[in-house]
Amino acid sequence: MIFFAILVAGLFSSLVVQEFIPPLAWLFGARVLIMPVIMFYGALALPSWGMLATAFISGFMWDALTVQPLESSVEISLGWSILLYAALGAIMSGFRPLFQRGRWEIHCLFSGLFTSVIVLAEYLMITIRRGGLIFPNEIWWKIGGAGIVAALLAPIFYFSLNWIASLVGYEINPEEKGIN
Amino acid sequence: MRRTNIVALVVFLIAVGIILALNPRNTIKVQSAFLGMISPFFRTGSSLQVRISTYRTALKSLGQLEQDNKILVTQNRELKTINQTLRDLEQENNRLRRAIGYEERSVFQLIPARIIARDSGSWWNTVKIDRGFDDGIDPDMPVLTEDGLVGKTTTVSKNVSTVLLIADENCKVAASVEGTREQGIVRGERTSTTSMPEISLNFLSKTADLKAGQKVYTSGVGGVYPSGVAIGVVKDFKVRELDGKATLIPSVDLTTLQDVFIVVGKK
Numbered sequence A: 001m002i003f004f005a006i007l008v009a010g011l012f013s014s015l016v017v018q019e020f021i022p023p024l025a026w027l028f029g030a031r032v033l034i035m036p037v038i039m040f041y042g043a044l045a046l047p048s049w050g051m052l053a054t055a056f057i058s059g060f061m062w063d064a065l066t067v068q069p070l071e072s073s074v075e076i077s078l079g080w081s082i083l084l085y086a087a088l089g090a091i092m093s094g095f096r097p098l099f100q101r102g103r104w105e106i107h108c109l110f111s112g113l114f115t116s117v118i119v120l121a122e123y124l125m126i127t128i129r130r131g132g133l134i135f136p137n138e139i140w141w142k143i144g145g146a147g148i149v150a151a152l153l154a155p156i157f158y159f160s161l162n163w164i165a166s167l168v169g170y171e172i173n174p175e176e177k178g179i180n
Numbered sequence B: 001m002r003r004t005n006i007v008a009l010v011v012f013l014i015a016v017g018i019i020l021a022l023n024p025r026n027t028i029k030v031q032s033a034f035l036g037m038i039s040p041f042f043r044t045g046s047s048l049q050v051r052i053s054t055y056r057t058a059l060k061s062l063g064q065l066e067q068d069n070k071i072l073v074t075q076n077r078e079l080k081t082i083n084q085t086l087r088d089l090e091q092e093n094n095r096l097r098r099a100i101g102y103e104e105r106s107v108f109q110l111i112p113a114r115i116i117a118r119d120s121g122s123w124w125n126t127v128k129i130d131r132g133f134d135d136g137i138d139p140d141m142p143v144l145t146e147d148g149l150v151g152k153t154t155t156v157s158k159n160v161s162t163v164l165l166i167a168d169e170n171c172k173v174a175a176s177v178e179g180t181r182e183q184g185i186v187r188g189e190r191t192s193t194t195s196m197p198e199i200s201l202n203f204l205s206k207t208a209d210l211k212a213g214q215k216v217y218t219s220g221v222g223g224v225y226p227s228g229v230a231i232g233v234v235k236d237f238k239v240r241e242l243d244g245k246a247t248l249i250p251s252v253d254l255t256t257l258q259d260v261f262i263v264v265g266k267k
Helices: A002-019 A035-045 A048-066 A080-093 A096-100 A105-130 A137-167 B003-020 B024-068 B073-105
Strands: B108-118 B126-129 B142-145 B148-156 B161-165 B173-177 B183-188 B199-204 B215-218 B230-239 B244-250 B259-266
Touching (some): A002 A035, A002 B024, A035 A096, A048 B024, A080 B003, B024 B126, B024 B148, B199 B230
Parallel strands (some): B148 B230
Antiparallel strands (some): B108 B259, B126 B161, B142 B148, B142 B259, B173 B215, B183 B199, B199 B244, B215 B230, B230 B244
Protein backbone atom coordinates (compact mmCIF):
# COMPACT_ATOMS: atom_id res chain seq x y z
CA MET A 1 0.00 0.00 0.00
CA ILE A 2 2.96 2.32 0.69
CA PHE A 3 4.18 1.97 -2.88
CA PHE A 4 0.69 2.58 -4.23
CA ALA A 5 0.50 5.79 -2.15
CA ILE A 6 3.92 6.84 -3.49
CA LEU A 7 2.73 6.29 -7.06
CA VAL A 8 -0.43 8.33 -6.43
CA ALA A 9 1.72 11.13 -4.96
CA GLY A 10 3.95 10.81 -8.04
CA LEU A 11 0.95 11.14 -10.36
CA PHE A 12 -0.23 14.25 -8.56
CA SER A 13 3.24 15.83 -8.47
CA SER A 14 3.86 15.10 -12.15
CA LEU A 15 0.53 16.71 -13.05
CA VAL A 16 1.61 19.90 -11.26
CA VAL A 17 5.19 19.81 -12.59
CA GLN A 18 4.22 19.33 -16.23
CA GLU A 19 2.10 22.49 -16.03
CA PHE A 20 5.32 24.45 -15.51
CA ILE A 21 7.21 22.86 -18.39
CA PRO A 22 6.85 25.03 -21.50
CA PRO A 23 5.97 23.45 -24.86
CA LEU A 24 8.92 22.41 -26.99
CA ALA A 25 9.13 25.01 -29.75
CA TRP A 26 11.52 22.85 -31.83
CA LEU A 27 8.90 20.07 -31.84
CA PHE A 28 6.00 22.23 -33.06
CA GLY A 29 4.89 22.91 -29.49
CA ALA A 30 4.83 19.27 -28.35
CA ARG A 31 4.25 18.96 -24.61
CA VAL A 32 6.30 17.12 -22.01
CA LEU A 33 3.84 14.71 -20.42
CA ILE A 34 5.14 12.95 -17.33
CA MET A 35 1.92 11.76 -15.71
CA PRO A 36 1.11 9.12 -18.37
CA VAL A 37 4.61 7.63 -17.97
CA ILE A 38 4.04 7.16 -14.22
CA MET A 39 0.54 5.83 -14.88
CA PHE A 40 1.89 3.23 -17.30
CA TYR A 41 4.55 2.25 -14.79
CA GLY A 42 1.74 1.76 -12.28
CA ALA A 43 -0.06 -0.48 -14.77
CA LEU A 44 3.04 -2.69 -14.90
CA ALA A 45 4.04 -2.64 -11.28
CA LEU A 46 0.65 -2.91 -9.59
CA PRO A 47 -1.95 -5.67 -9.73
CA SER A 48 -5.11 -5.15 -11.79
CA TRP A 49 -6.97 -3.18 -9.13
CA GLY A 50 -3.94 -0.89 -8.78
CA MET A 51 -3.85 -0.35 -12.53
CA LEU A 52 -7.54 0.60 -12.49
CA ALA A 53 -7.00 2.91 -9.52
CA THR A 54 -4.05 4.73 -11.12
CA ALA A 55 -5.97 5.02 -14.41
CA PHE A 56 -8.94 6.43 -12.55
CA ILE A 57 -6.88 8.96 -10.57
CA SER A 58 -4.81 10.06 -13.59
CA GLY A 59 -7.78 10.35 -15.92
CA PHE A 60 -9.89 12.17 -13.39
CA MET A 61 -7.16 14.70 -12.50
CA TRP A 62 -6.31 15.29 -16.16
CA ASP A 63 -9.92 15.87 -17.14
CA ALA A 64 -10.63 18.04 -14.11
CA LEU A 65 -7.77 20.28 -15.15
CA THR A 66 -8.21 20.37 -18.92
CA VAL A 67 -11.87 19.86 -19.83
CA GLN A 68 -13.17 23.15 -21.21
CA PRO A 69 -16.52 24.45 -20.06
CA LEU A 70 -18.41 26.14 -22.89
CA GLU A 71 -21.45 28.37 -22.43
CA SER A 72 -23.90 25.73 -21.25
CA SER A 73 -21.96 22.55 -21.77
CA VAL A 74 -18.50 21.04 -21.53
CA GLU A 75 -16.47 20.29 -24.65
CA ILE A 76 -15.56 16.74 -23.67
CA SER A 77 -17.24 14.84 -20.82
CA LEU A 78 -15.34 14.61 -17.57
CA GLY A 79 -14.20 11.01 -17.23
CA TRP A 80 -13.47 10.00 -20.81
CA SER A 81 -9.72 10.05 -20.10
CA ILE A 82 -10.26 7.52 -17.32
CA LEU A 83 -11.61 5.00 -19.84
CA LEU A 84 -8.77 5.75 -22.28
CA TYR A 85 -6.11 5.42 -19.56
CA ALA A 86 -7.68 2.19 -18.29
CA ALA A 87 -7.80 0.69 -21.80
CA LEU A 88 -4.13 1.56 -22.45
CA GLY A 89 -3.20 0.50 -18.90
CA ALA A 90 -4.86 -2.88 -19.51
CA ILE A 91 -2.81 -3.36 -22.70
CA MET A 92 0.33 -2.36 -20.77
CA SER A 93 -0.55 -4.90 -18.06
CA GLY A 94 -0.28 -7.57 -20.75
CA PHE A 95 3.46 -6.95 -20.80
CA ARG A 96 3.84 -7.54 -17.07
CA PRO A 97 5.46 -11.00 -17.26
CA LEU A 98 8.44 -9.49 -19.11
CA PHE A 99 8.52 -6.57 -16.69
CA GLN A 100 8.52 -8.93 -13.71
CA ARG A 101 11.59 -10.59 -15.15
CA GLY A 102 13.38 -7.26 -14.84
CA ARG A 103 13.15 -6.15 -18.49
CA TRP A 104 11.58 -2.79 -19.17
CA GLU A 105 13.12 -1.48 -22.41
CA ILE A 106 10.10 -2.37 -24.52
CA HIS A 107 7.79 -0.95 -21.85
CA CYS A 108 9.54 2.41 -22.04
CA LEU A 109 8.94 2.48 -25.79
CA PHE A 110 5.31 1.55 -25.24
CA SER A 111 4.99 4.37 -22.67
CA GLY A 112 5.99 6.76 -25.44
CA LEU A 113 3.73 5.14 -28.01
CA PHE A 114 0.73 5.15 -25.67
CA THR A 115 1.38 8.77 -24.68
CA SER A 116 1.11 9.62 -28.37
CA VAL A 117 -2.10 7.58 -28.52
CA ILE A 118 -3.50 9.70 -25.65
CA VAL A 119 -2.61 12.97 -27.43
CA LEU A 120 -4.03 11.62 -30.71
CA ALA A 121 -7.25 10.54 -28.97
CA GLU A 122 -7.58 14.02 -27.44
CA TYR A 123 -7.13 15.57 -30.87
CA LEU A 124 -9.71 13.27 -32.43
CA MET A 125 -12.16 14.06 -29.64
CA ILE A 126 -11.89 17.83 -30.08
CA THR A 127 -11.85 17.49 -33.86
CA ILE A 128 -15.09 15.52 -33.83
CA ARG A 129 -16.59 18.03 -31.39
CA ARG A 130 -15.44 21.15 -33.25
CA GLY A 131 -15.64 19.77 -36.79
CA GLY A 132 -13.15 19.98 -39.64
CA LEU A 133 -10.93 16.91 -39.70
CA ILE A 134 -7.55 18.46 -40.45
CA PHE A 135 -4.22 16.70 -40.14
CA PRO A 136 -1.36 18.99 -41.16
CA ASN A 137 2.23 17.96 -40.45
CA GLU A 138 2.38 20.08 -37.30
CA ILE A 139 -0.34 17.94 -35.70
CA TRP A 140 1.64 14.75 -36.29
CA TRP A 141 4.79 16.34 -34.90
CA LYS A 142 2.87 17.44 -31.82
CA ILE A 143 1.42 13.95 -31.33
CA GLY A 144 4.64 12.11 -32.10
CA GLY A 145 6.80 14.62 -30.23
CA ALA A 146 4.93 14.08 -26.96
CA GLY A 147 5.47 10.33 -27.39
CA ILE A 148 9.17 10.66 -28.22
CA VAL A 149 9.76 12.84 -25.17
CA ALA A 150 7.78 10.41 -22.98
CA ALA A 151 9.77 7.44 -24.34
CA LEU A 152 13.03 9.27 -23.60
CA LEU A 153 11.91 10.17 -20.08
CA ALA A 154 10.47 6.74 -19.29
CA PRO A 155 13.78 4.96 -18.46
CA ILE A 156 14.58 7.64 -15.86
CA PHE A 157 11.19 7.27 -14.21
CA TYR A 158 11.13 3.47 -14.51
CA PHE A 159 14.58 3.24 -12.97
CA SER A 160 13.73 5.70 -10.16
CA LEU A 161 10.42 4.04 -9.38
CA ASN A 162 11.97 0.58 -9.40
CA TRP A 163 14.55 1.89 -6.96
CA ILE A 164 11.82 3.39 -4.74
CA ALA A 165 9.91 0.07 -4.93
CA SER A 166 12.93 -1.83 -3.67
CA LEU A 167 13.52 0.85 -1.02
CA VAL A 168 10.04 0.41 0.46
CA GLY A 169 10.26 -3.38 0.05
CA TYR A 170 7.62 -3.67 -2.66
CA GLU A 171 8.01 -6.71 -4.89
CA ILE A 172 6.57 -6.32 -8.34
CA ASN A 173 4.90 -9.71 -8.35
CA PRO A 174 1.37 -9.56 -6.94
CA GLU A 175 0.62 -13.22 -7.71
CA GLU A 176 3.08 -14.24 -5.03
CA LYS A 177 3.31 -11.35 -2.60
CA GLY A 178 0.38 -9.01 -3.10
CA ILE A 179 0.76 -5.30 -2.61
CA ASN A 180 2.66 -3.94 0.38
CA MET B 1 -10.12 -13.66 -12.80
CA ARG B 2 -9.55 -13.18 -9.09
CA ARG B 3 -12.40 -11.99 -6.89
CA THR B 4 -10.60 -8.78 -5.90
CA ASN B 5 -10.10 -7.93 -9.58
CA ILE B 6 -13.79 -8.43 -10.32
CA VAL B 7 -14.77 -6.24 -7.36
CA ALA B 8 -12.22 -3.60 -8.46
CA LEU B 9 -13.57 -3.63 -12.01
CA VAL B 10 -17.17 -3.26 -10.83
CA VAL B 11 -16.26 -0.39 -8.47
CA PHE B 12 -14.23 1.23 -11.27
CA LEU B 13 -17.06 1.01 -13.79
CA ILE B 14 -19.62 2.40 -11.31
CA ALA B 15 -17.31 5.31 -10.41
CA VAL B 16 -16.60 6.10 -14.08
CA GLY B 17 -20.31 5.84 -14.87
CA ILE B 18 -21.13 8.37 -12.13
CA ILE B 19 -18.46 10.80 -13.37
CA LEU B 20 -19.49 10.47 -17.02
CA ALA B 21 -23.11 11.10 -16.06
CA LEU B 22 -22.31 14.44 -14.40
CA ASN B 23 -24.17 17.32 -16.01
CA PRO B 24 -22.16 20.37 -17.18
CA ARG B 25 -23.02 22.37 -14.05
CA ASN B 26 -21.73 19.66 -11.74
CA THR B 27 -18.71 19.11 -13.98
CA ILE B 28 -17.78 22.78 -13.57
CA LYS B 29 -18.30 22.45 -9.79
CA VAL B 30 -15.99 19.41 -9.69
CA GLN B 31 -13.40 21.27 -11.78
CA SER B 32 -13.63 24.30 -9.53
CA ALA B 33 -13.20 22.17 -6.41
CA PHE B 34 -10.21 20.35 -7.92
CA LEU B 35 -8.65 23.62 -9.03
CA GLY B 36 -9.11 24.96 -5.50
CA MET B 37 -7.46 21.85 -4.07
CA ILE B 38 -4.49 21.99 -6.44
CA SER B 39 -4.04 25.80 -6.27
CA PRO B 40 -1.56 25.86 -3.33
CA PHE B 41 0.73 23.61 -5.37
CA PHE B 42 0.45 25.89 -8.40
CA ARG B 43 1.18 28.95 -6.28
CA THR B 44 4.20 27.28 -4.66
CA GLY B 45 5.40 25.98 -8.02
CA SER B 46 5.05 29.43 -9.56
CA SER B 47 7.09 31.17 -6.87
CA LEU B 48 9.68 28.40 -7.06
CA GLN B 49 9.91 28.88 -10.82
CA VAL B 50 10.51 32.62 -10.36
CA ARG B 51 13.26 31.91 -7.82
CA ILE B 52 14.95 29.34 -10.05
CA SER B 53 14.91 31.65 -13.08
CA THR B 54 16.39 34.49 -11.01
CA TYR B 55 19.09 32.12 -9.71
CA ARG B 56 19.85 30.89 -13.24
CA THR B 57 20.18 34.44 -14.53
CA ALA B 58 22.61 35.21 -11.74
CA LEU B 59 24.63 32.09 -12.54
CA LYS B 60 24.86 33.07 -16.20
CA SER B 61 26.36 36.42 -15.21
CA LEU B 62 28.91 34.67 -13.07
CA GLY B 63 30.01 32.56 -16.01
CA GLN B 64 30.52 35.60 -18.20
CA LEU B 65 32.36 37.33 -15.44
CA GLU B 66 34.88 34.53 -15.12
CA GLN B 67 35.77 34.85 -18.79
CA ASP B 68 36.00 38.63 -18.71
CA ASN B 69 38.24 39.06 -15.73
CA LYS B 70 40.22 36.26 -14.14
CA ILE B 71 42.14 38.41 -11.68
CA LEU B 72 39.23 39.98 -9.83
CA VAL B 73 37.08 36.88 -9.91
CA THR B 74 35.79 36.85 -6.38
CA GLN B 75 35.07 40.55 -6.11
CA ASN B 76 33.56 40.72 -9.57
CA ARG B 77 31.35 37.71 -8.93
CA GLU B 78 29.80 39.39 -5.94
CA LEU B 79 29.31 42.71 -7.70
CA LYS B 80 27.90 41.17 -10.87
CA THR B 81 25.49 38.99 -8.97
CA ILE B 82 24.23 41.93 -6.94
CA ASN B 83 24.00 44.00 -10.07
CA GLN B 84 22.05 41.32 -11.88
CA THR B 85 19.66 40.88 -9.01
CA LEU B 86 19.10 44.66 -8.93
CA ARG B 87 18.56 44.69 -12.69
CA ASP B 88 15.94 41.96 -12.34
CA LEU B 89 14.29 43.96 -9.58
CA GLU B 90 14.41 47.10 -11.70
CA GLN B 91 12.82 45.30 -14.64
CA GLU B 92 10.13 43.89 -12.40
CA ASN B 93 9.62 47.34 -10.87
CA ASN B 94 9.23 48.92 -14.32
CA ARG B 95 6.82 46.21 -15.40
CA LEU B 96 4.69 46.65 -12.28
CA ARG B 97 4.78 50.46 -12.67
CA ARG B 98 3.50 50.14 -16.21
CA ALA B 99 0.81 47.76 -14.99
CA ILE B 100 -0.28 50.09 -12.19
CA GLY B 101 -0.27 53.01 -14.61
CA TYR B 102 -2.54 51.11 -16.94
CA GLU B 103 -4.85 50.16 -14.07
CA GLU B 104 -5.20 53.87 -13.16
CA ARG B 105 -5.67 55.04 -16.76
CA SER B 106 -8.12 52.36 -17.76
CA VAL B 107 -11.83 53.07 -18.01
CA PHE B 108 -12.48 49.59 -16.68
CA GLN B 109 -12.52 48.40 -13.12
CA LEU B 110 -9.59 46.00 -13.16
CA ILE B 111 -8.17 43.37 -10.85
CA PRO B 112 -4.47 42.64 -11.42
CA ALA B 113 -3.44 38.98 -11.55
CA ARG B 114 -0.31 36.96 -12.12
CA ILE B 115 -0.06 33.91 -14.34
CA ILE B 116 0.99 30.98 -12.19
CA ALA B 117 0.76 28.05 -14.61
CA ARG B 118 0.17 27.20 -18.26
CA ASP B 119 -1.92 24.37 -19.64
CA SER B 120 0.13 21.23 -20.22
CA GLY B 121 -2.47 19.89 -22.64
CA SER B 122 -1.50 19.75 -26.29
CA TRP B 123 -4.70 21.15 -27.76
CA TRP B 124 -5.89 23.75 -25.31
CA ASN B 125 -4.61 27.29 -24.81
CA THR B 126 -5.29 28.22 -21.21
CA VAL B 127 -3.38 29.70 -18.28
CA LYS B 128 -3.99 29.71 -14.53
CA ILE B 129 -4.06 33.03 -12.67
CA ASP B 130 -3.73 33.68 -8.96
CA ARG B 131 -7.21 35.19 -8.51
CA GLY B 132 -10.51 33.47 -7.77
CA PHE B 133 -14.01 34.10 -6.52
CA ASP B 134 -12.56 35.40 -3.24
CA ASP B 135 -11.26 38.33 -5.30
CA GLY B 136 -14.56 38.91 -7.06
CA ILE B 137 -13.79 36.88 -10.19
CA ASP B 138 -16.59 35.10 -12.04
CA PRO B 139 -16.59 32.94 -15.16
CA ASP B 140 -16.73 34.77 -18.52
CA MET B 141 -14.91 37.90 -17.37
CA PRO B 142 -12.61 39.51 -19.96
CA VAL B 143 -8.88 39.35 -19.29
CA LEU B 144 -6.51 41.88 -20.85
CA THR B 145 -3.20 43.71 -20.55
CA GLU B 146 -2.19 47.23 -21.49
CA ASP B 147 -1.39 45.84 -24.98
CA GLY B 148 -4.74 44.21 -25.66
CA LEU B 149 -7.09 41.29 -25.15
CA VAL B 150 -5.83 38.09 -23.54
CA GLY B 151 -8.99 35.99 -23.20
CA LYS B 152 -11.70 35.29 -20.65
CA THR B 153 -12.06 33.44 -17.37
CA THR B 154 -13.68 30.00 -17.45
CA THR B 155 -13.32 27.79 -14.36
CA VAL B 156 -13.07 29.85 -11.18
CA SER B 157 -12.07 28.44 -7.80
CA LYS B 158 -11.48 30.14 -4.43
CA ASN B 159 -8.17 31.78 -5.37
CA VAL B 160 -7.14 30.38 -8.75
CA SER B 161 -8.92 30.74 -12.09
CA THR B 162 -8.47 29.37 -15.57
CA VAL B 163 -8.21 31.85 -18.43
CA LEU B 164 -9.13 30.71 -21.93
CA LEU B 165 -6.70 32.54 -24.24
CA ILE B 166 -7.78 34.15 -27.51
CA ALA B 167 -5.41 31.70 -29.21
CA ASP B 168 -7.78 28.86 -28.31
CA GLU B 169 -10.23 27.70 -30.96
CA ASN B 170 -13.04 27.81 -28.39
CA CYS B 171 -12.49 31.48 -27.58
CA LYS B 172 -14.63 33.47 -30.00
CA VAL B 173 -14.57 37.25 -29.95
CA ALA B 174 -16.70 39.61 -32.02
CA ALA B 175 -14.35 42.08 -33.69
CA SER B 176 -14.17 44.97 -36.11
CA VAL B 177 -11.37 46.20 -38.34
CA GLU B 178 -10.00 49.71 -37.92
CA GLY B 179 -11.00 52.11 -40.68
CA THR B 180 -13.54 49.75 -42.25
CA ARG B 181 -17.06 48.52 -41.62
CA GLU B 182 -15.86 44.95 -41.60
CA GLN B 183 -16.94 42.84 -38.63
CA GLY B 184 -16.15 39.22 -37.90
CA ILE B 185 -15.32 36.64 -35.28
CA VAL B 186 -11.80 36.22 -33.98
CA ARG B 187 -10.81 32.76 -32.87
CA GLY B 188 -7.65 30.75 -32.33
CA GLU B 189 -6.31 28.33 -34.88
CA ARG B 190 -6.23 24.63 -34.02
CA THR B 191 -2.73 24.33 -35.44
CA SER B 192 0.07 26.78 -35.82
CA THR B 193 2.93 26.62 -38.28
CA THR B 194 5.16 28.48 -35.84
CA SER B 195 5.79 28.19 -32.11
CA MET B 196 3.58 31.28 -31.70
CA PRO B 197 -0.17 30.70 -31.45
CA GLU B 198 -2.16 32.03 -34.40
CA ILE B 199 -5.53 33.75 -34.44
CA SER B 200 -7.81 34.57 -37.33
CA LEU B 201 -10.70 36.90 -38.13
CA ASN B 202 -13.47 34.94 -39.82
CA PHE B 203 -16.78 35.64 -41.59
CA LEU B 204 -15.57 38.83 -43.29
CA SER B 205 -17.10 39.85 -46.58
CA LYS B 206 -15.32 38.50 -49.63
CA THR B 207 -14.81 42.03 -50.89
CA ALA B 208 -13.10 43.20 -47.70
CA ASP B 209 -9.90 44.85 -48.80
CA LEU B 210 -7.80 44.35 -45.71
CA LYS B 211 -4.19 45.35 -45.69
CA ALA B 212 -1.40 43.98 -43.53
CA GLY B 213 -0.95 46.08 -40.40
CA GLN B 214 -4.59 47.15 -40.00
CA LYS B 215 -5.67 46.98 -36.38
CA VAL B 216 -8.50 44.76 -35.13
CA TYR B 217 -10.52 45.65 -32.03
CA THR B 218 -13.31 44.02 -30.03
CA SER B 219 -16.71 45.20 -31.26
CA GLY B 220 -18.52 44.60 -27.98
CA VAL B 221 -21.15 42.41 -29.65
CA GLY B 222 -22.08 39.45 -27.46
CA GLY B 223 -21.65 41.21 -24.16
CA VAL B 224 -18.64 39.33 -22.78
CA TYR B 225 -15.89 41.62 -24.07
CA PRO B 226 -16.02 45.42 -23.90
CA SER B 227 -15.65 47.23 -27.21
CA GLY B 228 -12.47 48.93 -28.34
CA VAL B 229 -9.92 46.54 -26.87
CA ALA B 230 -7.06 45.75 -29.25
CA ILE B 231 -6.93 42.13 -30.41
CA GLY B 232 -4.24 42.16 -33.06
CA VAL B 233 -3.11 43.40 -36.46
CA VAL B 234 -3.88 41.90 -39.86
CA LYS B 235 -1.10 39.69 -41.21
CA ASP B 236 -2.79 38.57 -44.42
CA PHE B 237 -6.22 38.26 -45.98
CA LYS B 238 -7.65 35.36 -47.97
CA VAL B 239 -10.92 35.02 -49.81
CA ARG B 240 -12.64 31.67 -49.18
CA GLU B 241 -15.64 30.11 -50.93
CA LEU B 242 -18.22 31.84 -48.73
CA ASP B 243 -16.36 34.51 -46.80
CA GLY B 244 -13.08 36.27 -46.21
CA LYS B 245 -10.56 35.31 -43.54
CA ALA B 246 -7.72 37.34 -42.12
CA THR B 247 -4.81 35.94 -40.18
CA LEU B 248 -3.90 38.16 -37.24
CA ILE B 249 -0.82 38.75 -35.15
CA PRO B 250 -2.07 39.02 -31.54
CA SER B 251 -1.46 42.37 -29.84
CA VAL B 252 -0.37 40.54 -26.72
CA ASP B 253 2.54 38.11 -26.76
CA LEU B 254 0.69 35.17 -25.25
CA THR B 255 3.81 33.04 -24.86
CA THR B 256 5.65 35.38 -22.50
CA LEU B 257 2.66 36.80 -20.64
CA GLN B 258 3.20 37.30 -16.90
CA ASP B 259 0.72 39.85 -15.56
CA VAL B 260 -2.87 40.39 -16.66
CA PHE B 261 -5.98 42.29 -15.59
CA ILE B 262 -9.48 40.95 -15.17
CA VAL B 263 -12.27 43.35 -16.11
CA VAL B 264 -14.82 43.22 -13.31
CA GLY B 265 -16.83 46.25 -14.41
CA LYS B 266 -16.63 49.87 -15.52
CA LYS B 267 -15.36 52.76 -13.41
